[in-house]
Amino acid sequence: MDTKQKILYSSLDMFAKRGYNAVSIRDIAGSVKIKESSIYYHFKNKQDILDSIVKKYEEHIDGLTDVLNTAVNDTDNSKPLSFDAMKTYFFGQYLFDPFCNKMMRFMMIEQFNSGKMQSLYERYLFELPEKLQTGAFFMMSRNGIISEQQARQFGQAFFSEMTMLTFRYLLNGELTEEKKNTFCEKAFSFFDILKGGAENG
Amino acid sequence: MDTKQKILYSSLDMFAKRGYNAVSIRDIAGSVKIKESSIYYHFKNKQDILDSIVKKYEEHIDGLTDVLNTAVNDTDNSKPLSFDAMKTYFFGQYLFDPFCNKMMRFMMIEQFNSGKMQSLYERYLFELPEKLQTGAFFMMSRNGIISEQQARQFGQAFFSEMTMLTFRYLLNGELTEEKKNTFCEKAFSFFDILKGGAENG
Amino acid sequence: MDTKQKILYSSLDMFAKRGYNAVSIRDIAGSVKIKESSIYYHFKNKQDILDSIVKKYEEHIDGLTDVLNTAVNDTDNSKPLSFDAMKTYFFGQYLFDPFCNKMMRFMMIEQFNSGKMQSLYERYLFELPEKLQTGAFFMMSRNGIISEQQARQFGQAFFSEMTMLTFRYLLNGELTEEKKNTFCEKAFSFFDILKGGAENG
Amino acid sequence: MDTKQKILYSSLDMFAKRGYNAVSIRDIAGSVKIKESSIYYHFKNKQDILDSIVKKYEEHIDGLTDVLNTAVNDTDNSKPLSFDAMKTYFFGQYLFDPFCNKMMRFMMIEQFNSGKMQSLYERYLFELPEKLQTGAFFMMSRNGIISEQQARQFGQAFFSEMTMLTFRYLLNGELTEEKKNTFCEKAFSFFDILKGGAENG
DNA sequence: GATGAATGAGTGTTCATTCAT
DNA sequence: TATGAATGAACACTCATTCAT
Numbered sequence: 060m061d062t063k064q065k066i067l068y069s070s071l072d073m074f075a076k077r078g079y080n081a082v083s084i085r086d087i088a089g090s091v092k093i094k095e096s097s098i099y100y101h102f103k104n105k106q107d108i109l110d111s112i113v114k115k116y117e118e119h120i121d122g123l124t125d126v127l128n129t130a131v132n133d134t135d136n137s138k139p140l141s142f143d144a145m146k147t148y149f150f151g152q153y154l155f156d157p158f159c160n161k162m163m164r165f166m167m168i169e170q171f172n173s174g175k176m177q178s179l180y181e182r183y184l185f186e187l188p189e190k191l192q193t194g195a196f197f198m199m200s201r202n203g204i205i206s207e208q209q210a211r212q213f214g215q216a217f218f219s220e221m222t223m224l225t226f227r228y229l230l231n232g233e234l235t236e237e238k239k240n241t242f243c244e245k246a247f248s249f250f251d252i253l254k255g256g257a258e259n260g
Numbered sequence: 261m262d263t264k265q266k267i268l269y270s271s272l273d274m275f276a277k278r279g280y281n282a283v284s285i286r287d288i289a290g291s292v293k294i295k296e297s298s299i300y301y302h303f304k305n306k307q308d309i310l311d312s313i314v315k316k317y318e319e320h321i322d323g324l325t326d327v328l329n330t331a332v333n334d335t336d337n338s339k340p341l342s343f344d345a346m347k348t349y350f351f352g353q354y355l356f357d358p359f360c361n362k363m364m365r366f367m368m369i370e371q372f373n374s375g376k377m378q379s380l381y382e383r384y385l386f387e388l389p390e391k392l393q394t395g396a397f398f399m400m401s402r403n404g405i406i407s408e409q410q411a412r413q414f415g416q417a418f419f420s421e422m423t424m425l426t427f428r429y430l431l432n433g434e435l436t437e438e439k440k441n442t443f444c445e446k447a448f449s450f451f452d453i454l455k456g457g458a459e460n461g
Numbered sequence: 462m463d464t465k466q467k468i469l470y471s472s473l474d475m476f477a478k479r480g481y482n483a484v485s486i487r488d489i490a491g492s493v494k495i496k497e498s499s500i501y502y503h504f505k506n507k508q509d510i511l512d513s514i515v516k517k518y519e520e521h522i523d524g525l526t527d528v529l530n531t532a533v534n535d536t537d538n539s540k541p542l543s544f545d546a547m548k549t550y551f552f553g554q555y556l557f558d559p560f561c562n563k564m565m566r567f568m569m570i571e572q573f574n575s576g577k578m579q580s581l582y583e584r585y586l587f588e589l590p591e592k593l594q595t596g597a598f599f600m601m602s603r604n605g606i607i608s609e610q611q612a613r614q615f616g617q618a619f620f621s622e623m624t625m626l627t628f629r630y631l632l633n634g635e636l637t638e639e640k641k642n643t644f645c646e647k648a649f650s651f652f653d654i655l656k657g658g659a660e661n662g
Numbered sequence: 663m664d665t666k667q668k669i670l671y672s673s674l675d676m677f678a679k680r681g682y683n684a685v686s687i688r689d690i691a692g693s694v695k696i697k698e699s700s701i702y703y704h705f706k707n708k709q710d711i712l713d714s715i716v717k718k719y720e721e722h723i724d725g726l727t728d729v730l731n732t733a734v735n736d737t738d739n740s741k742p743l744s745f746d747a748m749k750t751y752f753f754g755q756y757l758f759d760p761f762c763n764k765m766m767r768f769m770m771i772e773q774f775n776s777g778k779m780q781s782l783y784e785r786y787l788f789e790l791p792e793k794l795q796t797g798a799f800f801m802m803s804r805n806g807i808i809s810e811q812q813a814r815q816f817g818q819a820f821f822s823e824m825t826m827l828t829f830r831y832l833l834n835g836e837l838t839e840e841k842k843n844t845f846c847e848k849a850f851s852f853f854d855i856l857k858g859g860a861e862n863g
Numbered sequence: 864g865a866t867g868a869a870t871g872a873g874t875g876t877t878c879a880t881t882c883a884t
Numbered sequence: 885t886a887t888g889a890a891t892g893a894a895c896a897c898t899c900a901t902t903c904a905t
Contacts, residue, residue: 076372080282097865168369171277223423478774482684499886570771573679624826
């Protein structure tokens with residue numbers, strides 16, 4: 060990894076723990092093992108580091124949603140995702156992914172500092188997840204697996220549960236394997252309840 | 261309000277928006293309209309301001325939970341709370357209350373900065389609400405309003421919904437009347453769904 | 462002891478350890494168990510405390526030298542002072558006396574800070590002791606105990622030894638009983654050598 | 663001289679006059695004609711400046727004692743040092759040397775402020791001089807110039823005289839040429855007395 | 864690509880002092 | 885006598901940034 064990338068990853072790592080302001084150029088330079096003034100060869104200023112991180116994140120998310128949309132819209136794919144696939148692709152590539160998880164933490168703790176951060180937080184922690192998750196249930200109703208009313212109800216319930224679990228286990232303290240496992244268990248057991256409801260309703 | 265209290269409220273107000281580190285003693289003094297050095301007549305140092313805020317909050321919460329516990333445990337009170345009562349007492353005195361709401365925001369954005377803040381965040385955003393909310397549903401089952409299994413299921417669902425709504429509408433951007441209303445509507449409509457489930461189940 | 466005196470003694474105690482500047486009004490007030498602003502009822506300002514201490518010391522020394530001069534000039538008193546008398550009166554009331562010892566330390570560490578302190582240091586650590594000590598030997602020569610030349614020589618040697626011992630044992634680290642004893646032993650053994658010289662010379 | 667050295671010398675110069683605490687970083691920066699913040703490029707903090715000065719001094723003293731020991735132990739050198747040599751090498755390179763003289767003043771006025779300074783003061787103002795000076799007289803007795811008993815007696819007397827003269831003339835007020843001359847005269851005349859004693863004894 | 868040296872603005876904090884009560 | 889409340893000036897120190905090399 061070249062110096063520029065190292066600066067980005069090190070910065071995000073520290074921003075997500077201590078916030079933008081509390082991380083100094085000294086800290087960043089120290090963690091990358093270069094001198095402070097060398098930072099300015101790679102980035103215009105501190106804000107430029109933050110902007111680059113955000114840009115990188117948005118591009119990353121664009122790639123991820125493209126993949127997800129393709130998967131969800133693929134009409135052949137009429138059977139629900141297996142738990143393993145969910146864990147690997149949906150959870151593993153987003154919620155558990157170190158880069159994304161750190162960005163979520165960063166957006167959460169910086170949301171009140173600027174309008175820009177506020178809107179990123181709103182979009183990536185609530186709007187987009189809600190759209191994607193409820194969208195998946197509507198797709199199931201279009202595929203005849205559940206009724207349209209169930210889709211609406213289950214979609215909202217799923218989003219509530221996922222959001223709560225995310226804040227409670229993935230954006231709270233250090234991200235440990237234990238927390239990831241608890242998150243998966245609770246998510247899957249909730250899924251089972253929904254499935255029960257679908258069969259009974 | 262005396263100077264000491266003004267310092268506490270002004271500090272929390274700014275801490276909740278910009279975080280502890282980004283708020284300077286100069287800022288606090290300016291907002292209270294005294295000089296920086298005067299702050300140190302009332303508080304040992306900046307950390308002491310924070311400690312005093314946390315102490316005040318914990319005492320406030322102790323008072324609130326005492327009231328809530330008394331209400332929930334009151335055996336005469338076998339009928340469920342009206343929406344108005346819920347809005348006034350439960351939401352209004354905690355989730356919407358400016359002091360409590362600011363503290364929640366503050367704990368959220370400072371949770372990674374210290375173990376102390378981390379445990380406060382865990383306790384007051386997740387543990388205590390879960391205990392109180394699921395407790396209320398168990399009380400209903402003991403009063404024969406719902407079954408024990410329903411109590412367990414509804415309690416969890418309610419907590420998930422409330423947590424999601426709290427993060428989405430009450431700890432996200434400025435706390436406006438509009439957001440409070442949206443929060444209430446969604447909470448009450450969720451309640452209606454639960455009630456429907458209770459009658460049908 | 463009234464508050465004013467307490468302030469003086471507490472101040473000197475701390476001044477002698479940490480120097481005038483390093484001792485704050487807060488420190489003094491704290492050690493006397495009053496509030497800072499109360500200091501200003503008793504003294505115009507911090508400098509006034511120092512001035513009062515110096516005045517007290519000069520009056521104290523005036524009293525001491527009067528006594529000493531009377532003793533030395535008393536023509537009846539033709540026999541040399543006993544070691545015990547020397548220890549009690551000369552060492553005990555000046556070099557070992559807590560007030561005087563602290564003042565000597567204070568003058569030593571503050572001598573470069575002001576011309577006033579410089580001249581006090583010069584007078585009370587060198588000039589006056591030299592005058593008194595060599596004076597005592599001249600008195601012995603006038604009393605025929607030693608020759609005039611011996612008086613000159615012994616006086617200087619005695620002053621050198623006493624000055625060295627004072628700086629080495631009484632104005633160096635904490636003033637312990639052990640150091641006082643070492644000081645006495647070395648002073649007396651030097652006295653014995655002088656006596657030997659007087660008899661042989 | 664580079665900035666770092668300038669800071670060290672300027673700092674010691676002021677420390678020796680006003681004491682460590684009374685000299686501000688502002689003062690040091692001003693005397694070196696750089697800005698306060700630039701100090702921190704060269705030194706971690708104010709204490710680091712002091713530590714560097716002490717280290718420099720201890721290394722300097724190590725070099726000096728090596729030279730002195732070699733000279734004193736040189737068995738060929740059976741004739742006593744000439745006054746000129748003494749003045750140039752012993753006095754000139756240590757007692758009169760601006761760096762060493764300032765350090766002695768600094769240790770004297772800071773001795774009560776920290777255990778570190780206390781032990782430096784004890785070592786460099788008393789222990790080491792006593793060892794070196796009495797050592798020189800023992801060397802003379804081993805070379806048959808004086809008796810062993812004389813060595814003991816003269817060594818102590820010489821050390822007392824030198825110590826007194828040092829405190830009285832070299833660590834008292836400004837170090838002027840006049841004081842240096844007085845110091846030399848008194849030291850040499852004392853030496854003459856000792857020589858007389860050696861020949862007569 | 865990277866660094867040594869420097870800086871203005873700002874940080875939390877301590878200081879001696881004042882003054883009304 | 886003593887204090888509560890306040891303050892301007894100073895303190896040691898950190899910050900993001902610049903620029904010549």
